[in-house]
Amino acid sequence: MTAVQVTGVTKTFTTKAGLVTALDDVDLTVEKGEFVSLIGPSGCGKSTLLRLIADLDTPTSGVIEVFGKSARQARLDQDYGIAFQTAGLLPWRSVAANIELPLQLHGVDRVGRRQRVAQLIELVGLGDFARSFPEQLSGGMQQRVAIARSLAERPELLLMDEPFGALDEMTRERMQSELVRISAETGAAVIFVTHSIPEAVFLSDRVVVMSPRPGRIRKVIDVKLGDARGEGLREESAFFASVTEVREALHGAPATGTARGVDTR
Amino acid sequence: MILRRVLPPVALGVLALLGWELLVQFAKIQPYLLPAPSAIGKQLALVLPGLWAATLATGSNALIGLIAGSILAIALALVASRLRFVDQLIAPVVAAIAVVPIVALAPVLTNMFGATSETPRRVIVGVVVFVPVFVNTLRGLRQVLPVHRDLMRAYAASNWQLTRTVTIPGALPYIFTGLNIASSLAVISAVVAEYFGGLQNGLGSRITSAASNSAYPRAWAYVFGAILLGLVFYAATLALERLASRRR
Ligand SMILES: Nc1ncnc2c1ncn2[C@@H]1O[C@H](COP(=O)(O)OP(=O)(O)OP(=O)(O)O)[C@@H](O)[C@H]1O
Ligand SMILES: [Mg+2]
Numbered sequence: 001m002t003a004v005q006v007t008g009v010t011k012t013f014t015t016k017a018g019l020v021t022a023l024d025d026v027d028l029t030v031e032k033g034e035f036v037s038l039i040g041p042s043g044c045g046k047s048t049l050l051r052l053i054a055d056l057d058t059p060t061s062g063v064i065e066v067f068g069k070s071a072r073q074a075r076l077d078q079d080y081g082i083a084f085q086t087a088g089l090l091p092w093r094s095v096a097a098n099i100e101l102p103l104q105l106h107g108v109d110r111v112g113r114r115q116r117v118a119q120l121i122e123l124v125g126l127g128d129f130a131r132s133f134p135e136q137l138s139g140g141m142q143q144r145v146a147i148a149r150s151l152a153e154r155p156e157l158l159l160m161d162e163p164f165g166a167l168d169e170m171t172r173e174r175m176q177s178e179l180v181r182i183s184a185e186t187g188a189a190v191i192f193v194t195h196s197i198p199e200a201v202f203l204s205d206r207v208v209v210m211s212p213r214p215g216r217i218r219k220v221i222d223v224k225l226g227d228a229r230g231e232g233l234r235e236e237s238a239f240f241a242s243v244t245e246v247r248e249a250l251h252g253a254p255a256t257g258t259a260r261g262v263d264t265r
Numbered sequence: 266m267i268l269r270r271v272l273p274p275v276a277l278g279v280l281a282l283l284g285w286e287l288l289v290q291f292a293k294i295q296p297y298l299l300p301a302p303s304a305i306g307k308q309l310a311l312v313l314p315g316l317w318a319a320t321l322a323t324g325s326n327a328l329i330g331l332i333a334g335s336i337l338a339i340a341l342a343l344v345a346s347r348l349r350f351v352d353q354l355i356a357p358v359v360a361a362i363a364v365v366p367i368v369a370l371a372p373v374l375t376n377m378f379g380a381t382s383e384t385p386r387r388v389i390v391g392v393v394v395f396v397p398v399f400v401n402t403l404r405g406l407r408q409v410l411p412v413h414r415d416l417m418r419a420y421a422a423s424n425w426q427l428t429r430t431v432t433i434p435g436a437l438p439y440i441f442t443g444l445n446i447a448s449s450l451a452v453i454s455a456v457v458a459e460y461f462g463g464l465q466n467g468l469g470s471r472i473t474s475a476a477s478n479s480a481y482p483r484a485w486a487y488v489f490g491a492i493l494l495g496l497v498f499y500a501a502t503l504a505l506e507r508l509a510s511r512r513r
Contacts (some may be wrong), residue, residue, distance in 0.1 A: 033457075036356050056415050076421045088412035101430070105420050 001068070003157050003189035004030040004053055006143050009062030011048055012213075014172070021107035022048040024214035026062070033187045034154070035180075037207045039246065045215025046193045047085060053191065054082055066157065073156075078106065081155035083163040083194075087142040089149075091132040096121065096130040099148045120148040123178065125171075139166035144175070151182065158183070158190045164199065176203055197250075201225075201242045209249040219249040286292020296402075296481045304482040305489065313488055315471070320490045323467035326383055327455035327498065331447060337391070338398035339440065343428070346406035363396045367454055371461035386467075393454040398443040402464040405439025406432055448498040452479040456491050468494070 006028040013020045022045045030036050038046045051057045052064055055071040066074035074080065081102075089098045096117050102111045121130050124144040134142055143166045150158060164172045180203060183190050195198050200207045204223050211218045223242045280468055282302045288294065289301040296304065309316070345352040367389055374385035417427045459469025468491045475484035 051415075054419055056418055075419065078421060080419075082416075084415065084418050086412055088410070088416050089414065090431065090434070092437075102420050105417075105422050105426055105430070141501055 001032050002029055003032045003067060006063040007063045009059045009064060012060045017265045022215050026217055030189050030191060034187055035183055035190045035203055035205045037192045037194055037204040038210060039194055039207060040210030041201045041212050044210040044212035045209060048163055050193060054159050067168050080157040080159055081150035081153060082159045083146045083150040085161040087146040089142055089145055091134050094131050094133055095126060095145050098145055098151060098227060102152045102252035116152060120151060140171060142169060143167060154186055155186055158188050161193045197243050197246050201239060201246060207246050209246060221245050221249060289315055300482040305485045308486040312483060316494055319471050320494055321381045323455050326386045327451040330387040331394050331451035334394035335398045335444060335447060338395045339402050342402035342406060342495050347405055352362045359396060362392060367457055368455055371458050375461055375463045380463050386455055389458040390451050390454050393450050394447040397446040398412040401439045401443030401488035402436060405436030408435050437509055444502045448502040452495040452498050457488055467481050
């Protein structure tokens with residue numbers, strides 16, 4: 001069964017400068033439990049596509065289905081968890097209270113909330129900061145709180161917009177491994193926006209390469225690295241082969257340089 | 266810590282009083298211009314029971330007006346922040362209220378409600394307080410960040426949940442800015458409202474009657490009461506703000 005089905009979706013914004021086509025006739029299918037990354041230069045519509053799937057905005061034309069329902073119904077049914085490009089924490093709430101927010105809104109009782117929050121705080125390695133406030137945390141730590149919050153209700157679908165952008169390399173690799181583990185354990189489908197090619201390859205079953213003006217899907221690359229994504233994977237030749245394939249797709253041809261806005265680390 | 270924060274202003278106050286006393290004594294300033302603090306202090310002791318009663322009368326008018334006006338202002342700001350047409354409807358009214366002078370309103374209201382009623386004074390306080398609370402609250406309610414709006418939409422949160430968990434906590438600092446201004450204004454306008462006739466039980470009426478009897482130190486003793494009352498109101502809203510920002 002499919003988690004997300006995007007069919008012929010176009011999204012235009014009317015601005016003072018004129019009409020901006022953020023997405024042009026985009027088709028994308030994400031199966032249940034599948035991990036799909038979106039990569040592409042800045043402004044190619046990655047965030048826009050994610051927002052449409054989350055029903056935070058509506059397509060100009062085309063259809064989006066989430067678990068066989070309309071995107072709106074899926075949102076109302078709370079079928080997905082989301083982490084935004086900016087952490088978006090509530091500054092007057094402590095770390096624990098921020099993670100607790102979705103549980104509180106959806107009527108989980110106090111004991112259940114406390115247990116779940118404790119698990120999630122451990123998961124993102126912020127055990128000592130439960131009572132801290134967002135302004136007392138670094139950008140990377142705030143991102144981890146936002147990730148914990150998106151996982152709070154064990155969603156079947158995770159929408160993540162550059163969630164690891166503000167993390168240092170070590171935390172980033174640890175969070176990547178955690179995310180692979182979580183998605184494998186819970187069987188959740190993940191749509192993951194990133195600017196890092198190795199990150200996309202390491203995490204994904206498929207990498208969707210997009211191009212800007214107008215935002216289109218240029219190529220979808222199958223990454224066949226098997227399910228055991230240990231740390232050793234980063235050293236394997238299959239890994240590098242996929243990295244090269246994604247890089248070439250980004251440039252539109254075998255390339256020597258780097259696409260603007262894309263991090264090739 | 267507390268000592269270091271309290272000591273300097275207290276020392277400054279004592280010094281100022283001392284300077285004032287010396288100035289009046291040595292420059293031989295007439296009491297109708299400026300009585301000496303010692304003379305005011307003597308009067309203060311004499312009129313203390315009356316001062317207490319007058320402060321209570323004016324204080325309760327200020328408090329009732331402040332609470333009623335603020336509740337109305339916050340409620341209307343909540344509605345205006347949600348409904349565009351209400352906002353457009355209220356904006357000119359608020360602008361009109363903002364420029365109504367107490368001097369114009371007080372005699373009219375005193376005639377309307379009769380000279381034995383406290384109501385006109387409370388209404389005046391309410392009107393004066395309304396504007397800063399409304400304007401600041403509305404500004405605060407409009408501060409919701411797009412990402413927070415998106416987040417609450419993603420959670421399929423109801424309008425009330427959005428208001429309760431995001432909009433109001435975010436607006437609290439603004440609301441308290443309004444209330445801080447309003448609390449001082451409430452005391453001032455409660456005192457001034459009494460200058461225009463009606464009951465003779467409050468600080469304002471005592472000040473005018475003392476002044477018209479040339480009892481200047483007594484008038485100043487009541488002024489002193491008004492200052493204390495204003496400080497109490499201001500401190501109370503500050504304390505409330507502390508409490509609220511810890512609880513949100
Ligand atoms: N609300 C909006 N109003 C007008 N234009 C918009 C809006 N949102 C996005 N756009 C435009 O749509 C295009 C795609 O934006 P989007 O945010 O999806 O890019 P992105 O791929 O996420 O970029 P980045 O990697 O920098 O986050 C951009 O040209 C942007 O200017
Ligand atoms: Mg983006």
